[in-house]
Amino acid sequence: MRLLLAEDDVDLSQRLKRYLAKQGFAVDTYDNGIDVEFYGREVAYDVIILDLGLPQRSGLEVLANWRAAGVKTPVLILTARNTWSQKVEGLQAGADDYLGKPFHQEELLARIQALIRRATQTVAERLEVNGWVLDEETQSISNATQRWDLTGIEYRLLRYFMLHPGVILSKTRLTEHVYEQDADKDSNVIEVYVNRLRQKLGSDAITTRRGQGYVFGELK
Amino acid sequence: MTSLKFRLGLGLILSMLVMFALLWFGLGSSVRQLMEQQLVTRLQHDAENLLGGVRFDRQGNFKLLEQRIQGIYQQPFSGHYFIVEMAGIQLHSRSLWDESLPLLQVAAGKSAQQRISGPQQQPLLLWVKGYRKGGKLIRIAVAEDMTALENAIHDFQNRLLLWLLAVILLLLLIQRYIVRRSLRSVIAAADEVNRLEHAEITVLDESVPEEVRPLVLAINKLLQRQQQRLQRSREALGNLAHAIKTPLTLLQQLAEEKLADADDESRRQLSRYSRQINQMVDQSLRRARLAGDSLGAGRFDLRRDLPALLDTLTRLYQDKAVTLQQQVDQTVQLPFEQQDGMELLGNLLDNAWKWANSTVAFSVRADAEGISISVEDDGPGVDEAMLSEIVKRGVRRDEEIPGHGIGLSVIKSLVEELDGEIEFGRAATLGGFKVEIKFRKG
Numbered sequence: 001m002r003l004l005l006a007e008d009d010v011d012l013s014q015r016l017k018r019y020l021a022k023q024g025f026a027v028d029t030y031d032n033g034i035d036v037e038f039y040g041r042e043v044a045y046d047v048i049i050l051d052l053g054l055p056q057r058s059g060l061e062v063l064a065n066w067r068a069a070g071v072k073t074p075v076l077i078l079t080a081r082n083t084w085s086q087k088v089e090g091l092q093a094g095a096d097d098y099l100g101k102p103f104h105q106e107e108l109l110a111r112i113q114a115l116i117r118r119a120t121q122t123v124a125e126r127l128e129v130n131g132w133v134l135d136e137e138t139q140s141i142s143n144a145t146q147r148w149d150l151t152g153i154e155y156r157l158l159r160y161f162m163l164h165p166g167v168i169l170s171k172t173r174l175t176e177h178v179y180e181q182d183a184d185k186d187s188n189v190i191e192v193y194v195n196r197l198r199q200k201l202g203s204d205a206i207t208t209r210r211g212q213g214y215v216f217g218e219l220k
Numbered sequence: 221m222t223s224l225k226f227r228l229g230l231g232l233i234l235s236m237l238v239m240f241a242l243l244w245f246g247l248g249s250s251v252r253q254l255m256e257q258q259l260v261t262r263l264q265h266d267a268e269n270l271l272g273g274v275r276f277d278r279q280g281n282f283k284l285l286e287q288r289i290q291g292i293y294q295q296p297f298s299g300h301y302f303i304v305e306m307a308g309i310q311l312h313s314r315s316l317w318d319e320s321l322p323l324l325q326v327a328a329g330k331s332a333q334q335r336i337s338g339p340q341q342q343p344l345l346l347w348v349k350g351y352r353k354g355g356k357l358i359r360i361a362v363a364e365d366m367t368a369l370e371n372a373i374h375d376f377q378n379r380l381l382l383w384l385l386a387v388i389l390l391l392l393l394i395q396r397y398i399v400r401r402s403l404r405s406v407i408a409a410a411d412e413v414n415r416l417e418h419a420e421i422t423v424l425d426e427s428v429p430e431e432v433r434p435l436v437l438a439i440n441k442l443l444q445r446q447q448q449r450l451q452r453s454r455e456a457l458g459n460l461a462h463a464i465k466t467p468l469t470l471l472q473q474l475a476e477e478k479l480a481d482a483d484d485e486s487r488r489q490l491s492r493y494s495r496q497i498n499q500m501v502d503q504s505l506r507r508a509r510l511a512g513d514s515l516g517a518g519r520f521d522l523r524r525d526l527p528a529l530l531d532t533l534t535r536l537y538q539d540k541a542v543t544l545q546q547q548v549d550q551t552v553q554l555p556f557e558q559q560d561g562m563e564l565l566g567n568l569l570d571n572a573w574k575w576a577n578s579t580v581a582f583s584v585r586a587d588a589e590g591i592s593i594s595v596e597d598d599g600p601g602v603d604e605a606m607l608s609e610i611v612k613r614g615v616r617r618d619e620e621i622p623g624h625g626i627g628l629s630v631i632k633s634l635v636e637e638l639d640g641e642i643e644f645g646r647a648a649t650l651g652g653f654k655v656e657i658k659f660r661k662g
Contacts, residue, residue: 009466015473053462080465081458083505084529084566085559091532098536102469102498104476118538 001116001160002026002177004048006036006062007078008055016049019105024139024155025112028181033057040066044176045073047115049108052079052090060093067094074115078108120163129165130217132201134158141200148200153178157193161206166220170213225399232395233388240384248377255369256345260333263347263362266290270302270360271351282306282358289313297339299365306358321346321361328352338363343370405432413439422518461501468494506563506634520554520561522584529565537573547583552591554584555659556638564638567631568595568655575599579650590660596647597654631655 003020007013008031017027028043030036033054040048040062052059063075074096079086082100090098096118097111113136127134133142139155141148150158156178161169171190178190194206194214207215273288284304292300293313303321304311312320319339324332324346331349338344344363351358405428412424423443424436475490526548534542554561572580576597583594628644635642640659647654 009470012466012470015470053459080462083559084562084570087536087566088525088528088532088562091535092528096535096538101465102472102494105473114539 001046001156001163002043002180003028003112004036004040004043004045004073005029006033006040006049006054006059007031007051008053016105016108020109020112021152023109024136024152024159026156026178026180026183031055033059033062037062037065039181040073041069041071043181044173046119046177047112048073048075049078049112050075050095052077052081052086060090063090063093063095074119076108076111076115078103116163127159127162129162130205132162132205134162150200153193154196157190158197161197161214161216165217166215168209168213168215168219173213224403225396228395228399229392232392236388236391240388244377244380244384247380248373251376252373255373259345259364259366259369260347263345263364264331264349266300266302267347267349267360267362270304270362271353271358274304274306274353274358276354282309282311284311297342299342299344299367301338301344301363303361304358305361306356321363323359323361324348326350326359328357335366336363338365343367402429402431405429406435409436409439416443420519457505461505464501465498468497502630503633506637518558520556520558520565522548522550522552522554525558525561526550526565529562529569532566533569533573536570540573541578542573542576543579545579545581547581547585549585552584552586554591554593555640560634560638564631564634564657565593567634568593568657571595571628571631571655572597572599572653575653577652581647581650588661590658592656592658594654594656596650597652598647598650599652601646601652601654602644628655 001024003025005013005016005020005027007016007029010031013029013031017029020027028039028045030039031054033056036050036054036059037057050059050063054062059077059079063077066073066075075094076097076099077090077095078099078101079090080101082098087098096115099108099111127136131143134140134155135142136159139150139152141150141158157174160174160177174190194208198206205216207219209215209219269288269290270284273285274282275285276282282304290300292298293302293315295315296317298315300313301316301321302313303316303323305323310323316339321338321344322334322336324334326332326348328350329352331347333345333347336344336346342365345366346361346363348359348361351360409424409428409432412421415421416424423440426433426436426440428436472491472494475487475494530544556564569580569582572582572595576599579598581594581596583592585592632642635657638659640657643656643658645654645656646652
C-alpha cells in the first residue's frame with residue numbers, strides 16, 4: 001500500500017513516515033501544495049493524507065483540483081483546523097475522512113485501514129482470502145495449520161495481493177504500490193519476492209500470467 | 221428641541237407668518253389706496269361739475285345752477301357734501317343741513333385732502349381745490365362718507381386673513397406628510413441596523429433616498445472594515461492554533477512512544493496536559509468567533525446547512541449503517557450563526573452517530589415557548605450516576621476514547637455561550653442517550 005503524506009511540518013511528517021513504514025506502508029512525503037497536487041494526480045496512491053495548511057497551495061484547493069481532474073484516491077484530511085464548518089467544507093470538497101490534530105498514531109492508522117478497506121470493498125477487519133489470514137499487527141500470514149512471519153516488503157506485497165484477489169496485477173502496478181517514490185525500483189525484484197511468498201504459501205497461491213502479471217487465488 | 225418634524229414645522233410656520241403678514245398688510249393698504257384714489261377721482265369730477273354750475277350776476281354775486289347739483293347732495297346727511305366759496309361767501313349743499321366742513325386753505329390750481337369727522341360722526345374724506353374763474357378764486361370742498369369703503373376694505377382683509385390661515389394649515393399638513401415620508405427611510409435604515417445586529421442580514425440596503433444614502437454607505441463601509449479586521453484577527457488566531465497543534469501532536473506522540481515503558485502515571489499526566497492545551501486552544505478559537513460574528517456572517521439556515529452537515533456525517537460514518545429519523549421544521553429560524561450551528565449540531569449528531577447501534581432521531585421544532593432541538597440514539601446511553609456527573613462537572617462521555625476530540629462538554633459550553641438550556645437523559649423510545657436543547661423566547 002502506497003501512501004502520499006502531505007504535511008509541511010518536517011518533524012511530524014518524518015515521524016509519521018517512520019511509523020507508517022513500520023506498519024507496512026510505502027510512504028511518500030511532500031511539504032508544499034504544488035508538489036502534492038502533482039504527485040497525487042500522477043501516482044496511483046492507495047490513500048492520501050492531506051494537511052489543509054500547506055504552503056503555496058492550500059489543501060482544500062489541491063483536493064478540489066484532484067476531484068475535478070477525476071482523481072478518485074481516498075483522501076484523509078489531517079488538520080489543526082477541526083471545527084465542524086471546516087469538516088463539512090473538507091468533505092464537501094471530496095475528502096473521505098477527517099482527523100483533527102492532535103491525534104494518536106493508532107487513530108490515524110485505524111482511519112487509513114478503514115479507508116483502504118472501503119476502497120477495496122473488503123468488509124472484515126481481518127484480511128482473509130482463500131483460507132489465508134493476514135495479521136496486520138504481527139505482519140504474519142497463517143492458515144488453519146501454520147503461521148509464517150513476513151519481512152516488510154513481503155508483507156506489503158502480500159497485503160496488496162490479498163486486497164485484490166483474483167485480479168491480474170502487473171509488476172509495474174505492484175512496484176508502484178509497494179515501494180516509495182525514491183526507492184530503488186527494479187521490477188525484477190518483485191519476481192524475487194513473489195517467489196519467496198510462493199515458498200511460504202505454496203506455488204499455487206500466486207499464479208503467473210505470461211506478459212500480464214500475477215494473480216492471487218483463482219482468476220475472477 | 222431634537223424632533224426634526226417639530227423643527228421643520230416651526231421653521232415653516234415662522235417664515236410663512238412673516239411672509240403672510242407682509243402680504244396681508246401690503247395687499248390691504250394697496251387696496252385701500254386704490255379705492256381712495258378712485259374716491260378722490262369721483263370727488264374731483266363732482267367738484268368740476270359744480271364749478272361748471274357757478275354763475276355770476278351783475279353785482280358780482282355768484283350762485284349754483286340747481287340742475288347741476290346731483291340729487292344725492294340734496295338729501296340731508298346723505299354722506300355726500302359740498303361747499304363752494306368765493307370771496308368769503310359760502311354755498312352749502314342742502315345735505316349739510318346746518319353743519320359745515322372745514323375749508324382748507326388752498327391756492328388756485330392746488331388741491332388738498334383730509335380725513336375728517338363730519339355730520340353725525342360720519343368719517344369723511346374731504347377734498348378741496350382752488351379754481352380761478354372770471355378772475356376770481358373759487359374754492360370747492362367736496363366730501364364723501366367712507367363707512368361703506370372702510371367696511372369693504374375690512375371685509376376684504378378679513379377674507380384674506382382667513383384664506384392665508386387656511387393656506388398655512390394646508391402647507392403644514394403637506395410638510396408633515398413629506399417629512400414623515402422622508403423620515404420613513406431613516407426609520408427603515410434603523411430597522412435594518414437592528415436586523416444587522418441579529419445577524420439576519422449582512423449589509424444595509426443601499427437603495428435609499430439621497431439624503432440617507434451617505435449614512436447607509438458609511439455604515440456599510442464601517443461594517444466591511446470591521447469584517448476585514450475580524451477576518452484578519454481570526455486568520456491570525458487560526459494560524460496560531462494551527463501552529464500550536466502540530467507540535468502538540470508531536471509532543472503527545474513522543475510521550476506515548478518514549479514513555480511507553482515508563483510508569484502509567486506520568487504518561488497519563490502528559491496526555492492529560494496536552495489534551496487540556498488542545499481544549500483551551502479550541503475554546504479560545506470558539507470564543508473569538510462568538511465574540512466577533514454577531515456582525516454579519518449570516519445565520520445557520522436549516523435548509524442550506526443541514527443537508528451538507530448530514531452528508532458529511534454519512535460520509536464520515538460510511539462503514540456504519542445508521543438510519544436517521546428526522547423531524548425537522550425547516551422554517552425554524554435558529555438563533556445562532558452558521559459556524560456555531562455547524563459546531564453545535566455537528567458535535568451533537570456526531571456524538572449520536574458514534575454511539576448509536578442503528579438509529580438516530582433528530583428533531584427541531586418551534587412553539588410558543590421557543591425553539592427546541594433534540595437528538596436521541598439507540599446506543600448504550602448512560603446510567604444515572606454518570607448522568608449527574610455530566611450535569612455537575614461536564615465530564616466527557618467519551619473521555620477515554622483516544623482521538624475522539626471534544627464531546628458533550630463542548631456541546632454544553634456552546635449552548636451556554638448561546639444562551640440556551642441543555643438537558644441530558646435517556647431516550648424514551650430509542651432507549652439510548654438523549655440530548656435536548658432549548659432556546660427560550662425573549
